[in-house]
Amino acid sequence: MDVNAMSEKNREGKRTARERMLEQRAVEEATSRRRKKLIVGGAVLAVIVAAVATGVVVQNQRSKPETPTAAPAGTIGDKNLVVPVGASNAPSVLTVYEDPRCPACGIFEREFSATIDQLEDAGKIYTNAHVVSFIDRSLQGKGSKNGANALGCAQDAGHFRDFHDVLYRNQPDETNDAFGNKAVLLNLAKQVNGLDTPEFRACVNDNKYGGWVSAVQQDFDRSSYKSTPTVLLNGKPIYPKNGDEDITPANLVKWVDAANQGKPLGTAGSNGQTPAPTAAASEANNPSPAAG
Amino acid sequence: MAGAAVQPRDSAPARRPLPAWSEWAGTAVRLGLAVVWGWAGLAKIADPAEAAQAVRAYEILPEGLVKPIGYGLPFLELAFALLLVIGLGVRLVAGASALLLLTFVAGIASAWARGISIDCGCFGGGGHVDASQTEYLQEVLRDTGFLLLAGWLLWRPRTRLSADGWLAS
Numbered sequence: 001m002d003v004n005a006m007s008e009k010n011r012e013g014k015r016t017a018r019e020r021m022l023e024q025r026a027v028e029e030a031t032s033r034r035r036k037k038l039i040v041g042g043a044v045l046a047v048i049v050a051a052v053a054t055g056v057v058v059q060n061q062r063s064k065p066e067t068p069t070a071a072p073a074g075t076i077g078d079k080n081l082v083v084p085v086g087a088s089n090a091p092s093v094l095t096v097y098e099d100p101r102c103p104a105c106g107i108f109e110r111e112f113s114a115t116i117d118q119l120e121d122a123g124k125i126y127t128n129a130h131v132v133s134f135i136d137r138s139l140q141g142k143g144s145k146n147g148a149n150a151l152g153c154a155q156d157a158g159h160f161r162d163f164h165d166v167l168y169r170n171q172p173d174e175t176n177d178a179f180g181n182k183a184v185l186l187n188l189a190k191q192v193n194g195l196d197t198p199e200f201r202a203c204v205n206d207n208k209y210g211g212w213v214s215a216v217q218q219d220f221d222r223s224s225y226k227s228t229p230t231v232l233l234n235g236k237p238i239y240p241k242n243g244d245e246d247i248t249p250a251n252l253v254k255w256v257d258a259a260n261q262g263k264p265l266g267t268a269g270s271n272g273q274t275p276a277p278t279a280a281a282s283e284a285n286n287p288s289p290a291a292g
Numbered sequence: 293m294a295g296a297a298v299q300p301r302d303s304a305p306a307r308r309p310l311p312a313w314s315e316w317a318g319t320a321v322r323l324g325l326a327v328v329w330g331w332a333g334l335a336k337i338a339d340p341a342e343a344a345q346a347v348r349a350y351e352i353l354p355e356g357l358v359k360p361i362g363y364g365l366p367f368l369e370l371a372f373a374l375l376l377v378i379g380l381g382v383r384l385v386a387g388a389s390a391l392l393l394l395t396f397v398a399g400i401a402s403a404w405a406r407g408i409s410i411d412c413g414c415f416g417g418g419g420h421v422d423a424s425q426t427e428y429l430q431e432v433l434r435d436t437g438f439l440l441l442a443g444w445l446l447w448r449p450r451t452r453l454s455a456d457g458w459l460a461s
Contacts, residue, residue, distance in 0.1 A: 036459060044381035048371045048388075055367025056360055063340035063363075137342045138417045138425075214341055221345040222355075226409075226420040 064214035071212045072155035081216045085161050086126030090266030092259045094127045095232040097225055100147030100167055100179055101135035105229045108239065109168035115249040117161065123266035124256050129164070132220040132228060133213055141177030145213055150185045152209035153200050154192070161272045162192040234259055310450060318444065318451030325389060325441040326376035333369035335416030346418025349410040350399050379454025386445035393439045397432055404428040
């Protein structure tokens with residue numbers, strides 16, 4: 001009886017001790033699991049925060065400034081992003097946003113460049129050209145950027161319009177990144193008298209105006225215009241339509257003449273140099289013979 | 293007696309053992325999602341201006357947030373990729389991945405609904421495109437597929453060859 005009671009008590013004591021131990025172990029394990037979870041969660045958060053912070057800083061440093069450090073000679077605007085073509089005292093201004101790789105720009109140029117060149121040479125308009133370069137983003141490649149840089153180099157050399165016309169007449173299919181190849185651009189430059197100089201070649205090969213090209217594109221990014229070509233006559237969009245009227249070479253001349261009514265024309269004279277093959281007929285109408 | 297008392301302790305953590313194939317499948321899902329994030333992140337890094345424009349084109353965020361998001365997002369995606377590759381905090385990362393993917397789907401759907409023509413910029417590129425070149429349905433379906441991967445990992449975060457598994461053992 002006594003012995004029985006003793007052993008019973010002893011067993012009870014043993015069990016509660018074991019139970020307490022087990023309970024304590026369970027609590028410890030739960031705490032340890034929670035601590036591990038917290039550490040893992042903290043590590044995950046730390047990795048994410050560090051990565052994002054590093055990314056913002058690094059990309060901020062890598063991004064090209066919106067105000068370029070170097071711009072081609074004669075560019076205008078508060079950041080020198082615009083290439084002016086024609087006599088600055090002409091009464092109307094044509095603003096054109098074009099990407100060297102954009103097929104719609106190629107179609108526009110092949111139909112309108114002769115007319116636009118004539119209007120410029122007659123002192124009726126001057127053109128503010130924005131050489132944008134966003135096709136590379138969606139189609140991959142470097143044709144837009146290299147082409148735009150080469151146009152900047154041509155502007156430096158005083159041959160922007162001629163080289164611009166040559167590029168669009170020789171534009172590859174949108175998906176063919178031929179302009180990404182600098183040799184192709186340099187080869188096309190041979191069609192412009194006096195452009196194929198060591199200086200021009202170095203400018204193209206060194207991507208001298210890459211920062212300017214990026215700044216021009218960033219300016220377009222921030223603008224309200226979403227596609228190319230964007231064409232404005234005295235600030236008013238005229239492509240593909242001006243009000244109800246479709247843009248055609250004849251309509252463009254008509255609109256310009258209407259806008260210029262009663263205003264003195266600007267200085268007439270050739271702003272190009274080499275007559276373009278397909279524009280030969282219209283170039284022949286130049287009031288002054290092609291210079292150079 | 294002792295054996296009987298010990299038994300409940302061993303099964304106390306009461307984790308239903310998953311079949312091995314499930315944990316291996318989880319590893320494949322985890323690495324698959326890591327590849328998606330890694331690819332998406334890397335494709336957005338080369339040109340910061342392009343990444344910013346991809347964000348701007350959605351016309352949702354104020355201009356002041358366009359660059360921080362455009363610059364930071366690819367690195368967030370890379371961080372997800374890294375964490376998924378090593379398998380650290382898988383459930384947490386899967387949850388965050390699902391949230392980010394839902395945000396993307398919402399953004400694409402919003403652009404679609406508002407009739408603006410953009411490329412989602414999911415894997416680089418982005419910005420305005422011709423109306424005929426939009427691919428909203430494909431983009432939403434693709435993100436939904438990725439969402440399923442994240443959902444799997446939320447449901448079964450325990451996978452083979454993971455830091456989580458190594459820490460728990």
